[in-house]
Amino acid sequence: MTLPTLHGRRPAVVTIDMHRGHLDPAVATMPLSADKAERVTQANARLLKAAREHGIPVIHVVTSYRSVEEIASNPWWSAVAGTDATRANVLNHQLPGSPGLELMAEVYDPRYDLVVSTKKRYDCFAATDLDHALRSLRIDTLFLTGVNTNSCVLATTVAANTRDYTAIVVEECVDTMDPALHTAALAVIRQAFGWVGTTDEVVAALDEEMAAL
Template sequence: MRVPTLDLTHRRPAAVTIDLHRGHLDPSVATMPLPADVAERVVKANAAFLADLRRRGVPVIHVVTSYRGSAEIATNPWWSAVADTDATRANVLRHQLPGSPGLELMPEVYDERTDLVVSTKKRYDCFAATDLDHALRALRADTLLLTGVNTNSCVLATAVSGNVRDYAVVAVRDCVDSMDPDLHEAALALIGRAFGWVLTTQEVLARL
């Protein structure tokens, strides 16, 4: 399917990073780690991309998962079912708990002088029970540049949710990845077929 070109020069984009925290990306403390080499690549790609966006005046919002306790996680039937199994999300009931170093953003991707942080995400969809939509509306943003992890869960769910809220959605290909590598490309294909655009960092920057 040929997708029409998205002209970003006439839109108001904002970068929305998803769970670029130590709980996924720092192998020394991560409770749900990406492979170390993948994590390193994702952090490096995001750091370079976000720095370029800031220079161009594009706002950056980081959305970070955090919980009050494991009981708040366990109310999700699927997560309860896969906890302590051989699933990639086996550590779900110990993920992003209070006091965890995993709650911290990777320092390479965060600029406290300019970036906003939404730290109340509790489910895959970054809009669910957070103030992300309010932050985006205050910025008058109409286009989401999605980066982060995991492509087949949080990135996909947020792309769907952004689409139904009438944002133009862009998944930034080289700035997303997954704990489920076999589903990474499938998730990008789903986004590109039904919910938005899948573009590389170079393609995004060339269109700004």
């Protein structure tokens, strides 16, 4: 399915957990593989540069917990902690003072970007002010990027759809710790919740729309 036209729309880029806790092998508590982390970081850097050049808002949503107890109150996370699951280290993830809380430098421009740093669960809208920030900017179209395709990206796309945002996931700008589920998650999104486009397609759409103004 081709991407929807941007004519008359108000888009924003929303990145999901583009932090060192997933993407910096030196400190990550739940890391992507090094090659995937590099690819996702560089693809996001390219997309965000284009968005800023065209005056499109950039909002980073970052997971940040108050305590281990706050994480462990999720019964599934508590059950998989310390097992052989990909999220086995969840009780050590994104705790206060962790360097993992920092956004990757390549994707963050503090002079331009907004940061929502109260995310506690997979859905970026749950118990955060993301929806308020988007509504205050009159945003109706979201380019979604980040980690993990089959959890936070999928959950946020579903939530965006139920709130009647136009949701577009940027393919090279997302990936997951669960490699077998990346393609499947994108297929679920395409089938039921939104669009999936390449970085080239999205940047071209932004260029075309800005040229038409």
